[in-house]
Amino acid sequence: MSKPVYGKNAAQSRNVEKIASPIWALVVAFILFLCWAPFQVGLFNGQQLDFEKPIYVSALLSGLLLLVCLGLYFKKIKLDEQRDLVALASILLPLTYALSLFVAVSHYMAMNMLFIQSMYVAVFIIAFYLLKQKQVNVVIQNAILAIAYFIVGFGLLNWLGSNKLAGALVGWFSNTVRNDIYLDAVMTDSNGLRLTSIFQYANTYAAFLMAFLFVAIFALIRSKKWYRTLTHSFMLVPIIVSILLTLSRGGLVLLPVVFILLLLFLKPAQQILWILHLGVAGIVSLLITTPVTNLGLELNTNFTSSAALKGWGYLLGASLAVAALSWIIQRFVAPWLEKKLSNWSSRKLTGLWIPLGSVALVGIVAFLLIGTSAKNILPSNMTTRLENINFQQHSVLERITFYKDAIKVVKDYPILGAGGGGWSSLYEHYQNNPYTSRQVHNFFLQYLIEVGILGFIVFMGFILYIFYKYIRGYVKRDKNDFENGFFYLIIALSILVHSLLDFNMSYAFMGILVFLGLAGMAVVMDSKQLRKNWNRTGFRLGYSAILTLGTVFLLFLSISYIGSSNAALKGKNLIRVSTSYEEIKTPLSEALKNRPNHPESVISLSTLDMTVFNQTQDEQFLNEAYNVLTRALKDEPYNKYLLAQMVSYYDIKGQSDLAYSVYLDNADKFSWDINWYDTLINRSFALGQQALNQKDEVKKEKYFTEELEAYNHVLTGVEHLKTLPPEQLQGRPFSVTPTIALNVGKMQLLSGQEDAAKSTLKLSSDANYTDIMNSETPWNIDWYSSLISRSFDLGQAAYAQQDNVDRIENMKAGFAVGLLAYNHVLTDNDPSKTLAPDVTLKVGKMQYMSGQIQKAISILKPALSQDFADATNREIARWYLAALTKTGGEDQAIYDSLITADPAEAAQIEAIANSQF
Structure with a gap:
């Protein structure tokens, strides 16, 4: 059995292995890939066209590196040890994702996850062969540390206001830099500013920092050179301060857990050194955290060079102080501890005493920082976060809900899972309340959902076997021989433990680190000799052939997907600047040739076809839109945006009953989407009233019954939400909206239930309409006019908020009640219900500003x-003529009459026509 030798006498135990130049070239290429990955392969949620291409490029690069590795190590690929079987078993991981494609609820996302898993395995196998050589192992460790330290520095540059400089450092190769600034390196949420560095999510950055805090301590303790000791200890303060700046409660809770687990692997002298270094760095970091926090908050609002220099002064001064103290500890205290505790280390179970004592120490520190005035050493935002650490805190309760809902998915997709991205596609169908979370916040549960019990057993067997064999070897042998493996253990263990509470592994770079860590552990794990028949030429060649053929297949597939992604991006960009149908369609069709289920391209092409149909009335465009949509929905049946696009198709065709069926048939997929149910109820009422006007009693009863069932679903949901713990956030709004109340109330009125109709109106959740909805004389023209006027005012007020990026959408939402009220008046077909000209004007303006130009024309002209x-009549004419101008039409007679009355109206018409709503 061949064993890698890492001890001091390695050169004496065997000839020093000479590493060929091609292997060093592979090492350099692999390190460059590791440098590239954190700034390219970020969070994967399966839905963003702008972020999918790096996935395919990374799969291509890792596949190419794997082919080179297989070529260089072809003669060394053997199956004579247990560790060799681990490399073989890794191939099963992407195979389980390939198997789940047959039952995937989203083929698009499942394919993307297959690429990611293939990249992980490529990284694992490449690292497995490279790390067997000590020189290469050391180089890769140093490269990983350098990348980690750069990421820490990058985050602090952004925190202290130098975001332009930080963006310039990575902008030439990162796809996440916009306007010279890295997006969300400092994020904002309800807790204020939080440091995220490259991850754009504070909790994942905290997991990354936790891993490399312990790696840095390990590196400084084993360093034999003074400059290495100073380098690693210098970074402790920036890392700890960065952890605090993330405001991650999960990071602060799990940090001591991982720390104690790691202590179990160390000798007593090393355990004390770890505690000393962490204690010194922690105390110094706490002393400067408040000023660094406050300066960062100030600099992210108003940058001044003096404040930035002051912040860096705190950080550099504290780091230098800790570096000096750590050097003293290593120079004088470490040898003394080793000498004093050498006999103690040989006794059984002595390694447990200090970790057990550390549990008590952690409890004391937690009590001081939460329950005493010592917490005042921290900034107020951190203090608040610490005080809220409890099992009744909303994020804890929400995670518990995610986990319960995840188990529901597993029960329905037990064996092969729901495919990659399964939770993202299905969670709205299974959720207990209307939260928004495309991640389960538990990597292991999410993995179980995606590949089912079969794939989960394969994955857990893979990682647990590596951990078991590594620990077994660690216990049996001299621990010093396993220092290199311990470096990788820290990374893998830290990230995986934190992933119990968050979705760190949804960041591909974090997954790369974990599989790199597993490979580093596998290289030095306890490994017994296999039977000779495993190492037969046929087995070895078969293994190499399968790996090579699979890699080549994925290379060609990734090249195809890169081309498709490029075409999709080109089409997306052309939509903004081109008016040529053929020019826009060509790249979109190219994108869909190999990926007919690509959601964004399907939506873009079908929208283009429907737009051209509206202009030409040529059915071939509408037919193409239908074919593209139906093909995509076969693979993406839970995609809400594709379903909404199909509704648009049916609306253009005038098939309102089929459009309504899309909402009705898919309502259970979006049980807590109040907009879905609002639209469902609106369409069922409109079809029911149409059937009533046509004297079709059967259809009327059908639609009104379905409307009532949908309404009862909403009422049941509202009552259920009242049972949530008061500390748990409800999530998205879910209540009886004014439009639901209007439609259901009118349906009850038409069914002869006048009292029920009044009661329904009073259930409206919008306080802006409470006085109108509580009227004792609803449904008359004055009541409708009040609704229309109130809705118009609310929409106008939303539009007036210039600093709100959602003001157009908020304006349209504000207009919804008024436009629905007008539709009710219109469909009543009651001559006694005639709106005053000023109210009709408001309806026309709402239609125009909502983009319904033709409807605006049809409303304004008769008025x-x-x-x-008359001023009101002139304004009606003004908006009517502006709407005509918008559509390329004209009404010269009205225009001449208006200009004769007031020549200034010409400029006002032009201003309205040119306005962007």
């Missing part, structure tokens, strides 16, 4: 009178 001396 015109010949009295252009």
Whole structure:
């Protein structure tokens, strides 16, 4: 059995292995890939076209590196040890994802996850062969540390206001830099500013920092050179301060857990050194955290060079102080401890005493920082976060809900899972309340959902076997021989433990680190000799052939997907600047040739076709839109945006009953989407009233019954939400909206239930309409006019908020009640219900500002009178003519009459026509 030798006498135990230049070239390429990955392969949620290409490029690069590795190590690929079987078993991981493709609820996302898993395995196998050589192992460790330290520095540059400089450092190769600034390196949420560095998510950055805090301590303790000791100890303060700046409660809770687990692997002298270094760095970091926090908050609002220099002064001064103290500890205290505790280390179970004592120490520190005035050493935002650490805190309760809902998915997709991205596609169908979370916040549960019990057993067997064999070897042998493996253990263990509470592994770079860590552990794990028949030429060649053929297949597939992604991006960009149908369609069709289920391209092409149909009335465009959508929905049946696009198709065709069926048939997929149910109820009422006007009693009863069932679903949901613990956030709004109340109330009125109709109106959740909904005389023209006027005012107020990026959408939402009220008046077909001209004007303006230009024209023209001396009539004419201008039409007679009355109206018409709503 061949064993890698890492001890001091390695050169004496065997000839020093000479590493060929091609292998060093592979090492350099692999390190460059590791440098590239953190700034390219970020969070994968399966939905963003802008972020999918790096996945395919990374799969291509890792596959190419794997082929080179297989070529260089072809003669060394053997199956004579247990560790060799681990490399073989890793191939099963992407195979389980390939198997789940047959039952995937989203083929698009499942394919993307297959690429990611293939990349992980490529990284594992490459690292497995490279790390067997000590020189290479050391080089890769140093490279990983350098990358980690750069990421820490990058985050602090952004925190202290130098985001332009930080963006310039990575902007030439990162796809996440916009306007010279890295997106969300400092994120904002309800807790204020939080440091995220490259991850754009504070909790994952905290997991990364936790791993490399312990790696840095390990590195400084084993360093034999003074400059290495100073380098690693210098980084402790920036890392700890960065952890605190993330405001991650999960990071602070799990940090001592991982620390104590790691202590179990160390000798007593080393355990004390770890505690000393962490204690010194922690105390110094706490002393400067408040000023660094406050300066960062200030600099992210208003940058001044003096404040930035002051912040860096705190960090550099504290780091230098800790570096000096750590050097003293290593120079004088470490040898003394080794000498004093050498006999103690040989006794059984002595390694447990200090970790057990550390549990008590952690409890004391936690009590001081939460329950005493010692917490005042921290900034107020951190103090608040610490005080809220309890099992009744909303994030804890929400995670418990995620986990319960995840188990529901597993029960329905037990064996092969729901495919990659299964939770993201299905969670709205299974959720207990209307939260928004495309991640389970538990990597292991999410993995179980995606590949089912079969794939989960394969994965857990893979990682547990590596951990078991590594620990077994660690216990049996001299621990010093396993220092290199311990470096990788720290990374893998830290990230995986934190992933119990968060979705760190949804960041591909974090997954790369974990599989790199597993490979480093596998290289030095306890490994017994296999039977000779495993090492037969046929087995070895078969293993190499399968790996090579699989890699080549994925290389060609990734090249195809890169081309498709490029075409999709080109089409997306052309939509903004081109008016040529053929020019826009060509790249979109190219994108869909190999990926007919690509959601964004399907939506773009079908929208283009429907737009051209509206202009030409040529059915071939509409047919293409239908074919593209139906093909995509076969693979993406839970994609809400594709379903909404199909509704648009049916609306253009005038098939309102089929459009309604899309909402009805898919309502259970989006049980807590109040907008879905609002639209479902609106369409069922409209079809029911249409059937009533046509004297079709059967259809009327059908639609009104389905409307009532949908309404009862909403009422049941509202009551259920009242049972949530008061500390748990409800999530998205879910209540009886004014439009639901209007439609259901009118349906009850038409069914002869006048009292029930009044009661329904009073259930409306919008306080802006409470006085109107509580009226004792609803449904008359004055009541409708009040609703229309109130809705118009609310929409206008939303539009006036210039600093709100969602003001257009908020404006349209504000107009919804008024436009629905007008539709009710219109469909009543009651001559006694005639709106006053000023109210009709408001309806027309709402239609125009909502983009429904033709409807605005049809509403405003009949409201015109010949009295252009009347200000209201002039305004009606003004908006009517602006709408005509917008559509390329004209009404010269009205225009001449208006300009005669007031020549200034010409400029106002032009201003309205040119306005962007």
